[in-house]
Amino acid sequence: MKANLKYILSWLVIMIAGFYLINALIMVGVIDDFIENMLVTIGINIILATGLNLIIGFSGQFSLGHAGFMAIGAYATAIITQHVSTELGFIVSLLVGMALAALIALVVGTATFTRLKGDYLAIATLGAAEIIRNIINNLKITGGSAGMFNIPQLCSWPTVYILVCLTTLVLMNFIKSKNGRAIKAVREDEIAAEAMGINTTKWKVAAFVIGATTAAIAGSLHASYIQTISPSNFGIMESISILVIVVLGGVGSMTGTFLAAVVLGVLDTVLQNFGALRMVIYAIALILIMIFKPSGLLGNWEFSLKNLGKHFGKKERG
Amino acid sequence: MEHLLQVEHAVRKFGGVTAVNDVSLHLDEHELVALIGPNGAGKTTLFNLLTGMVPVTSGKIDLRVDKQTYDLTSKNAVQIADLGLSRTFQNIRLFKNLTVMDNVLTAMTNKYKEGFLTTVFRLPSYYRTEKEMRAAAEKLLDIFDLTDSQALLAENLPYGTQRRLEIVRALATQPKILFLDEPAAGMNPEETADLTNLIKRVQKEFGITVLLIEHDMSLVMNLAERIYVLDQGELLATGTPEEIRTNNKVVEAYLGEGEV
Numbered sequence: 001m002k003a004n005l006k007y008i009l010s011w012l013v014i015m016i017a018g019f020y021l022i023n024a025l026i027m028v029g030v031i032d033d034f035i036e037n038m039l040v041t042i043g044i045n046i047i048l049a050t051g052l053n054l055i056i057g058f059s060g061q062f063s064l065g066h067a068g069f070m071a072i073g074a075y076a077t078a079i080i081t082q083h084v085s086t087e088l089g090f091i092v093s094l095l096v097g098m099a100l101a102a103l104i105a106l107v108v109g110t111a112t113f114t115r116l117k118g119d120y121l122a123i124a125t126l127g128a129a130e131i132i133r134n135i136i137n138n139l140k141i142t143g144g145s146a147g148m149f150n151i152p153q154l155c156s157w158p159t160v161y162i163l164v165c166l167t168t169l170v171l172m173n174f175i176k177s178k179n180g181r182a183i184k185a186v187r188e189d190e191i192a193a194e195a196m197g198i199n200t201t202k203w204k205v206a207a208f209v210i211g212a213t214t215a216a217i218a219g220s221l222h223a224s225y226i227q228t229i230s231p232s233n234f235g236i237m238e239s240i241s242i243l244v245i246v247v248l249g250g251v252g253s254m255t256g257t258f259l260a261a262v263v264l265g266v267l268d269t270v271l272q273n274f275g276a277l278r279m280v281i282y283a284i285a286l287i288l289i290m291i292f293k294p295s296g297l298l299g300n301w302e303f304s305l306k307n308l309g310k311h312f313g314k315k316e317r318g
Numbered sequence: 319m320e321h322l323l324q325v326e327h328a329v330r331k332f333g334g335v336t337a338v339n340d341v342s343l344h345l346d347e348h349e350l351v352a353l354i355g356p357n358g359a360g361k362t363t364l365f366n367l368l369t370g371m372v373p374v375t376s377g378k379i380d381l382r383v384d385k386q387t388y389d390l391t392s393k394n395a396v397q398i399a400d401l402g403l404s405r406t407f408q409n410i411r412l413f414k415n416l417t418v419m420d421n422v423l424t425a426m427t428n429k430y431k432e433g434f435l436t437t438v439f440r441l442p443s444y445y446r447t448e449k450e451m452r453a454a455a456e457k458l459l460d461i462f463d464l465t466d467s468q469a470l471l472a473e474n475l476p477y478g479t480q481r482r483l484e485i486v487r488a489l490a491t492q493p494k495i496l497f498l499d500e501p502a503a504g505m506n507p508e509e510t511a512d513l514t515n516l517i518k519r520v521q522k523e524f525g526i527t528v529l530l531i532e533h534d535m536s537l538v539m540n541l542a543e544r545i546y547v548l549d550q551g552e553l554l555a556t557g558t559p560e561e562i563r564t565n566n567k568v569v570e571a572y573l574g575e576g577e578v
Contacts, residue, residue: 004445170438177437177444178427178451181416185424188413195369195407196425196491197399300415 010305015165022161034269036157040225042265043160044218047167049245049257051214054171056243057252057300058180059207060187061113062122066242068129069105069212071234073097073219075136078148078229090154090224097216104132105212109205129239137231147230148223155224163221167214172254174210183207248289250296255303260296320382322347322527323368323495328377330363337363339551340377345495350521350528352542354562356571360551361531362408365497368529369405370398383494400428402494406484406501408531414473418464418483421472422455425490455490461523462486462516478505482513489520496521498530502537514540539563547571 022039025031031039048070055063076097081089112124136142143149174180185193186200193200223229245264249256267285271278289297321344330338338360345351353361366372368379370393379390381401390398404425413421430451436444459465462482467475472483481501488496501517502510514537521528532538538545538559545562547554549571555562562568 004440008440173438173440174434178423178430178432178447179434179437181420181424182427184416184420185413185427188415189411191371192407192411192413193424194395195371195399195405195411196487197396197428198424199396 007305011169019158019161022157038265038269040157040160040221041268042261043157043164044221044225045242045245045261045265046164046258047214047218047221048242049249049261050168050171050254051211051218052242053246053249053251053254053257054175054183054214055207055211056246057250058175058187059183059204061204061208062118063125063208063211064122064236064239064243065108065125065127065129065132066211066215067234067236067238068132069101069215070219070222070238071129071132071136071231072101072104073216074223074229074234075142075148075219076100076216077220077223078151079141081152081154081224082148082150085152085154087154090220094217094220097220098213101212101216101219102209104128105209106205109208110201113201113204113208126236126239129234130236133231133234136234142231145231147228147233149228151223151227151229153224153227155221160221160225163217167217168254168258171210171214175254179203179206244286248286248296250298250300252300253296253298253302255301256296256298259298263297320387321345322349322382324378324380324382325368326378326380328364328367328379329375330360330367330372331375336551338367341548341551341553343546343553343556345527345529347527348521348525350518350541350543351530352538352545353529353531353548354533354538354545355548355554358550359548361548362499363551364548365405365499365531369403369497370395399491402492403497404488404491404493404495405497406481406488406499408499408503410477410480410484412472412480412484412487414471416472417468418459418470418472418475419452419455419468421483421487422458422490423451425487426451426454426492429492458486458489461520478509481505482516485517485520489524493526495527495529498528498532500531500533502532502534507536510534510537513537517541 022031026036048066052063052066055061073094077090077093080093080096083089084092108125108128112121116124137145175183182193182198183203183206185196185198186203190200245260246257248264249258249260267282271281274281323345325341325343328338328341329336341364353364355361363372367374368390370390374391377391381388381390381403383402388401393401413424416424430447432444432447435441456465456468459468462485464479464483464486467479472480475483481504485498485501498517502513505513517528517530518541530541542559544556545559546556547562547568554571555565555568557565
């Protein structure tokens with residue numbers, strides 16, 4: 001019990017320290033608006049990609065519809081905060097977006113996971129996301145294909161930072177529990193899992209719903225921070241770029257997702273000076289990593305304070 | 319008298335092939351029964367029928383627990399597992415990329431409660447449940463001499479150990495009936511002898527019923543109280559090991575000519 005408390009406190013300290021570190025760097029001027037913008041984008045991508053990693057890396061289901069759920073969060077925030085332009089309005093819009101995304105994911109998940117696997121599932125989830133996008137494209141309230149402008153900026157980097165910590169905490173704790181083990185068992189062997197009494201469909205849908213909910217959070221942050229959204233932001237290319245982060249970092253490693261989101265975020269920012277060459281260099285970097293490290297940067301390795309403690313403990317004794 | 323598990327006229331057809339043809343059998347509480355037969359006799363298919371992995375074409379399978387009768391033919395694999403039927407697989411199906419410990423813990427999923435919020439916010443009851451689960455898993459692993467390998471990935475275990483782990487995992491679901499599909503396959507005589515004792519011990523200690531498929535006759539004759547012989551999908555004979563040993567039909571169909 002005491003040891004557990006120690007780890008909880010250590011993580012809390014790390015999170016708070018991270019916050020003040022960024023805060024201090026902004027104050028001294030090391031982090032300017034440009035870099036702050038990059039950090040927020042990285043944060044949003046972390047939320048998106050960790051959620052997708054839960055679906056792909058841990059429950060083993062291939063989803064290509066992540067941008068659709070992001071759109072739900074983004075539009076919920078855009079519409080609600082344009083009417084209620086307060087902090088409270090933003091929080092309400094965040095929760096509405098999450099609830100709506102969860103509900104839709106539940107319906108889509110239940111319909112597809114009972115019958116489809118692998119590539120077929122990817123196509124079905126892609127279809128679901130396109131349906132969401134097309135509905136948004138044709139509604140008046142969402143501004144049609146032109147999208148929405150002048151969304152009040154109600155979130156800044158601290159909001160993003162706190163939500164990155166919170167979603168990661170929730171996802172990691174979920175994975176390291178009885179429920180997480182059931183989800184991994186589904187990935188490993190569905191037939192054996194069922195023989196152990198694990199309802200495979202239920203756990204696949206659970207992972208899908210949780211992943212979709214985090215995507216909605218990221219969407220809300222995106223809308224409120226960037227202040228402009230349109231349906232074209234949430235097409236298949238967005239889903240793929242989230243997928244790229246997951247695959248690059250390592251399918252089944254949340255630490256890897258963090259690393260990949262940071263690496264790609266920085267790479268993306270640095271390459272902005274190269275203009276048209278940017279996408280080419282980006283793509284080559286991806287290809288190289290996939291050739292030399294097909295399991296992603298970190299495979300399924302996970303950073304853990306507990307193991308770190310053991311490691312150093314051994315060194316001291318030895 | 320009511321049997322624990324009663325199978326009546328079970329039939330399973332795959333296209334034109336009748337894999338299991340009109341098989342009737344029963345299992346009583348605390349029994350250790352063997353199912354033998356040549357390759358392709360339909361033994362594994364029968365296991366799949368009993369555990370709900372494959373639906374029956376026709377026939378009845380009834381489970382009687384706590385004075386209630388459940389019709390297993392209308393239930394799926396998950397529901398049947400929840401009713402207390404657990405199994406191992408002929409071609410080992412462990413959760414390969416999970417640790418030995420996690421393999422066992424996973425099988426306990428339905429036996430313990432851990433709410434979403436309790437888990438996510440690490441409330442004290444999360445630690446309590448995890449501790450309980452771990453203690454139960456450690457006890458099982460200890461019986462099967464797997465304590466030292468609990469942190470290893472299942473796929474890195476030697477073959478015989480993987481088979482043992484599969485039995486542990488099946489036991490972790492707290493079954494009433496345990497189906498073992500060729501538990502001694504690929505083991506050397508010494509390992510087989512160990513396993514024989516282990517199965518006997520587990521069956522007594524946990525008070526469960528065991529039905530096992532096995533080709534190793536020394537194991538079957540040592541363990542089984544009753545034997546069912548299957549050949550080409552049909553029940554050829556049933557009886558005590560002594561009766562089966564001397565049954566001419568069985569000797570002809572399965573054991574070939576000469577002595578066992």
